Amino acid sequence: MTDENQGNLGTDIIRFHRIITRGLEITIQNVNRFLEIGALKEEKREGFIKYVQSFSTVLDAHHIHENEKIFPYFKDKLPDAPYDQLMAQHKGINVLLTQINGGINNLKSNVDELKSLDLLKTSLEKIDRIWQIHMKTEEEKIFERVGSLNISLEETNRLRAEFSEFFGEHAKPAYLIVPFMLYNLSPKDRVVIAQGFPEIITKQLVNADWKDEWAPMQPFLII
Ligand SMILES: [Fe+2]
Numbered sequence: 001m002t003d004e005n006q007g008n009l010g011t012d013i014i015r016f017h018r019i020i021t022r023g024l025e026i027t028i029q030n031v032n033r034f035l036e037i038g039a040l041k042e043e044k045r046e047g048f049i050k051y052v053q054s055f056s057t058v059l060d061a062h063h064i065h066e067n068e069k070i071f072p073y074f075k076d077k078l079p080d081a082p083y084d085q086l087m088a089q090h091k092g093i094n095v096l097l098t099q100i101n102g103g104i105n106n107l108k109s110n111v112d113e114l115k116s117l118d119l120l121k122t123s124l125e126k127i128d129r130i131w132q133i134h135m136k137t138e139e140e141k142i143f144e145r146v147g148s149l150n151i152s153l154e155e156t157n158r159l160r161a162e163f164s165e166f167f168g169e170h171a172k173p174a175y176l177i178v179p180f181m182l183y184n185l186s187p188k189d190r191v192v193i194a195q196g197f198p199e200i201i202t203k204q205l206v207n208a209d210w211k212d213e214w215a216p217m218q219p220f221l222i223i
């Protein structure tokens with residue numbers, strides 16, 4: 001059995017949900033601010049586009065991860081969770097993410113700025129309404145129950161390696177996604193999640209080699 005300090009796969013995923021919840025909240029807050037002033041502030045343009053793009057990628061990759069790896073693993077162990085309903089919600093969110101990606105592309109090419117911000121607002125608020133219920137259902141029916149399954153530490157670590165490799169393949173580029181994940185978490189959660197990355201990433205790449213790429217996102221992150 002995994003002990004308290006090491007947590008388990010369920011607490012890993014609940015922590016991951018916090019990244020998405022904050023990303024969604026910050027994105028909505030900023031879209032509303034830009035709409036109020038009637039423009040995407042020039043000094044925040046690059047960072048905001050990178051932040052929304054990272055949010056969209058992380059949420060999409062999380063759903064692929066749940067559909068293809070996480071749900072199949074827990075289905076037999078926790079059969080009472082509404083897996084089909086959860087996957088249908090992923091599909092609904094996916095349609096909205098496609099709209100968001102269209103809005104991001106327009107912002108990147110300076111086309112229809114206000115219309116694109118409006119589209120982002122509508123799609124993000126729809127995602128928010130689904131997400132709040134969706135995340136709670138997953139946590140109550142699956143992830144908060146993982147501790148009672150007595151999965152060995154060896155098995156947990158094997159799955160952690162497999163899960164992070166799978167997620168990494170679907171969430172690119174790492175130079176935006178890794179800082180987005182680390183700095184949308186509280187310092188306490190960040191320390192835990194950083195332990196799952198190779199040292200070269202946390203010590204060298206994030207702070208030096210990748211810094212110019214992700215630094216514009218700083219106004220939206222917990223730094
Ligand atoms: Fe989900």
Ligand SMILES: [Fe+2]
Pocket residue numbers: 017062066135138
């Ligand atoms: Fe989830």
